Amino acid sequence: MTGQERASHVVPVPKGYRVGRWEVRRPIASGAFSTVYAARAATPADGLPSRAALKFLATGTRTPRQVRHLRDLAEREVQLLSRLHAPRLIRMYETLTVDDPDHPELDGATVLVLEQAADSLDAVLDRTPRPALGPLVLAEVCAGLHQLHHAGWVHGDLKPANVLLMKDGTARLADFSTSAELDGTHAYSPAFATRDYTPPELLRPETSARGTLIRPTADIWAFGVLAHLVLTGTHPLPGSTPEARCDAAARYAQGMEELRLSPDLPESWRHIISDCLSRTHAERAAAHDTEALLTRVERAVGGAGPVRRPRRRAGFRRRHPVLATVLASTLLATACATAAGYAYVNHEDGTPVYAALPAASKAPVGPDGKISYGYHRCPENSVCFFSEHNGNGEMCSWRGDDSDWLSGEETCAWAGNQPVRSVYNNSAAERGREGLAYFRGPDFSPAGIDRRRPVQRTGCTSINSMGNLSGTYAPRSHRLVSDCFTFTAIIDTLTHW
Structure with missing residues (x-):
């Protein structure tokens, strides 16, 4: 990895670096607080694969407040993945802590050892807007949200980069650092999310010492935005930048602007996405929860039963x-x-x-x-x-x-x-x-x-x-x-x- 490549990652880790039994091979993705690397097992271990993805959340060279925030993000993800094992959620194999005083930028970093995916929906959309398997992927994303909500959790940051595609093409939800466990009808999440997928009521959120108040309908809004993008190649709200689209969302929520869905949107999806993008939390909750949403999505894909991927050619x-x-x-x-x-x-x-x-x-x-x-x-x-x-x-x-x-x-x-x-x-x-x-x-x-x-x-x-x-x-x-x-x-x- 060159110096320029290292600088582009939040947590730069050189190729060949060892943490636990894993050897870092190449960077996969980098977010606001972490960097994910492909890794291979340097030594075998029972129950663990030979390949994995290592998610580094650095704590070195940070202020005490930043360290607390990063640890909170890591603890949220570890807690969720340790307790939930569902088909549409990425698997976590183990967690590690880097003990390397000679590398202060890595010393103390939390490392999540995750199931390695073949691609991300974000990368697929960059290469192929409106992919042919888009409806099936959306159905699996919706199934993942239902699995989360049924277990009492809200994702909080659903977007294409957090939808991973496995070697067989099936989808998994990932990145649960901003997820939150429900306490009754709502939860408290860190004050961070991707603005394009944030519902209008959270653009100026209710915050407290526990974090931002968030409800499951936030994920339903994000799913509506995601589905519109996958099916049409465009965002459902006008604007050439996230800031402009957020302004449009605020005007829409205040009744100053109507929702104008793309004419390219398949008719079977139009009412589903309209309900997902209802102006308020209450309207979204009245339209459907993720169980009812999943049923509607499965019908839109082409069958009332569980969604299945296309069969391979007959033998x-x-x-x-x-x-x-x-x-x-x-x-x-x-x-x-x-x-x-x-x-x-x-x-x-x-x-x-x-x-x-x-x-x-x-x-x-x-x-x-x-x-x-x-x-x-x-x-x-x-x-x-x-x-x-x-x-x-x-x-x-x-x-x-x-x-x-x-x-x-x-x-x-x-x-x-x-x-x-x-x-x-x-x-x-x-x-x-x-x-x-x-x-x-x-x-x-x-x-x-x-x-x-x-x-x-x-x-x-x-x-x-x-x-x-x-x-x-x-x-x-x-x-x-x-x-x-x-x-x-x-x-x-x-x-x-």
Whole structure:
């Protein structure tokens, strides 16, 4: 990270910095009081992933009043995430405190170890105004608000930057530093929020020693603004700056100006957003709470039931049932030979295969003269590949599929110029995908000699299995499958890509 890049972040943390078991890799986002970094686990731990997002809230080099305020923000977020575990809220794995007197700007910082997202709604809207998945994301945001409100909390700062998108495209609410627990009908939040998403009554809020009085309808107003922006690419109130839009909101609340929703707004959403943007808290509360709002949003998206993301294209068996049956019959004759092919070395065609143990001359030997094993380094609920036999040498681990080992956020650089020598499928049985299939090509596709194999994958290792590989074994992608040796799994592997 360059000096200029560090200066642009509220909490500058150099690449490679260690806090707890985590190693900082790159900045993800920076807000008014914190900076979020991508991180990887330097040491494995039970129940924790290999990748996470570290949210640094600095306390060093601050005035006592600022320190108290930052600690309050951190305590609010930790309290909420420690108590609430809901599908539409980002997960928190642990909290840490930096103890580093040599770096006063970091010493004492609170660090939240969070589930790492793939993107944010804010970044998506910058790239693609009015995204195609916008309605589905809004339904999931609304579900997250309902989960919060049902548990007795108000978010207090709903905006695109605080909606995170996971690898599967689903949405999570994040950044609960201004959230507040309800005490009856209202709560008290720090006097801070993003003005574009602040309801008119909070532009000049009621404040006390406990903070700003806030109600759940503040989140409903913010949802209305967010939904209008996602569906039309514009804010619902006129103005080229947040200040101008706040002035327009104040005039609207006083009855001096009418709400003018975009003509691009789908008709099914028009009344929903109008009710969300009612002038007063009382009008919003009378229109709907988040439970009723969620029902209306689900209907607007296209169904009265729970919102579901678009189904992937039907599998090969459903699209071509007759051909699939013929293929299964053909594979039946060679299945036993195929399964055996994973257990023995085949030197004739150069195909790397699953092997029991290497020759003694190839096996790493420890100081006691015994063969050394390193499989124990593979984290729980992970799949691991090693550069040497018996789990020794360099290791790459994943907690799911990877379509290209040599590109993307998680890479296995050493596999680009040397073969894989051993593998450990240490994944969890409750996932329902117990086999680990691996391929020479990216995107789970065959390459080279694999194109001539009855099953066009390089190999497959069953759950809780470990072993050595021999030959020029060079996988470039892997996928968890239902079972290595069932005919269904073989057909799935052959036709899924």
